[in-house]
Amino acid sequence: xxxxxxxxxxxxxxxxxxxxxxxxxxxxDASVNELAExxxxxxxxxxxxxxxxxxxxxxxxxxxxxxxxxxxxxxVFDLMTKxxxxxxxxxxxxxxxxxDLLQTIxxxxxxxxxxxxxxxxxx
Amino acid sequence: xxxxxxxxxxxxxxxxxxxxxxxxxxxxDASVNELAExxxxxxxxxxxxxxxxxxxxxxxxxxxxxxxxxxxxxxVFDLMTKxxxxxxxxxxxxxxxxxDLLQTIxxxxxxxxxxxxxxxxxx
DNA sequence: AGCTTCTTCAACCAAAAGGTTGACAACGCC
DNA sequence: GGCGTTGTCAACCTTTTGGTTGAAGAAGCT
Numbered sequence: 034x035x036x037x038x039x040x041x042x043x044x045x046x047x048x049x050x051x052x053x054x055x056x057x058x059x060x061x062d063a064s065v066n067e068l069a070e071x072x073x074x075x076x077x078x079x080x081x082x083x084x085x086x087x088x089x090x091x092x093x094x095x096x097x098x099x100x101x102x103x104x105x106x107x108x109v110f111d112l113m114t115k116x117x118x119x120x121x122x123x124x125x126x127x128x129x130x131x132x133d134l135l136q137t138i139x140x141x142x143x144x145x146x147x148x149x150x151x152x153x154x155x156x
Numbered sequence: 157x158x159x160x161x162x163x164x165x166x167x168x169x170x171x172x173x174x175x176x177x178x179x180x181x182x183x184x185d186a187s188v189n190e191l192a193e194x195x196x197x198x199x200x201x202x203x204x205x206x207x208x209x210x211x212x213x214x215x216x217x218x219x220x221x222x223x224x225x226x227x228x229x230x231x232v233f234d235l236m237t238k239x240x241x242x243x244x245x246x247x248x249x250x251x252x253x254x255x256d257l258l259q260t261i262x263x264x265x266x267x268x269x270x271x272x273x274x275x276x277x278x279x
Numbered sequence: 280a281g282c283t284t285c286t287t288c289a290a291c292c293a294a295a296a297g298g299t300t301g302a303c304a305a306c307g308c309c
Numbered sequence: 310g311g312c313g314t315t316g317t318c319a320a321c322c323t324t325t326t327g328g329t330t331g332a333a334g335a336a337g338c339t
Binding site for chain 1: 285
């Protein structure tokens with residue numbers, strides 16, 4: 034597995050079950066059994082999912098008798114957000130400049146056929 | 157793999173090589189060979205990575221002779237950002253309310269827990 | 280002490296991910 | 310038409326992932 038922190042966080046959230054757990058933990062802490070209840074997998078599988086989330090720093094665990102309550106650690110989200118914003122910002126800046134450039138081109142230069150409409154909607 | 161869009165985006169970015177490609181594509185479009193050049197893998201491997209990124213909607217490809225320029229599609233980032241912000245926000249809101257609650261607990265309620273007592277704020 | 284509950288560990292399995300090599304399609308250039 | 314360039318497809322291999330079952334550790338309950 035890729036050892037760097039960002040890869041671990043993205044990989045952890047690439048699984049819908051784990052994402053759902055995170056969503057539920059955003060509402061309230063929970064025990065492993067509570068977390069496992071809605072899913073159609075064994076408790077052991079959920080325990081494994083939690084190890085992945087914990088390895089990514091997304092959750093932490095405390096001790097309450099034989100229970101190991103799971104707690105969401107929201108700070109790690111910042112790692113992702115920073116990465117995302119950095120490159121999105123960079124890309125959008127680039128497109129903006131490209132648009133500016135196209136605006137300055139006089140009509141008679143527009144000879145090539147129009148570019149195929151990409152999936153992206155403007156702005 | 158999990159077919160839902162969000163899972164695909166997270167999974168695509170869970171790989172450091174793919175993340176690096178995205179970072180470079182944020183600066184400028186590039187051909188497959190250009191993209192492959194810095195990495196110590198075959199062009200075929202890079203082509204596979206691009207298929208993953210394309211499947212996640214993170215890049216698109218056009219046609220320029222035998223070249224297939226790769227173009228970053230920044231909009232998909234919003235999907236992630238929305239998800240992240242939603243649950244981070246929820247979690248932080250919850251912690252905030254918990255803090256508020258702890259602030260309002262009068263001294264005499266603090267009986268059993270070995271937690272350090274609050275600042276003496278009477279009713 | 281003995282039982283029950285909550286959780287993890289270990290071994291195993293099937294499928295997916297990431298890589299390789301080799302063949303080949305598409306296109307521009309002589 | 311033949312050749313180099315660019316990129317993909319197919320087959321294959323190895324490691325990782327996500328799941329299972331079964332056993333066991335840890336802590337509360339009687």
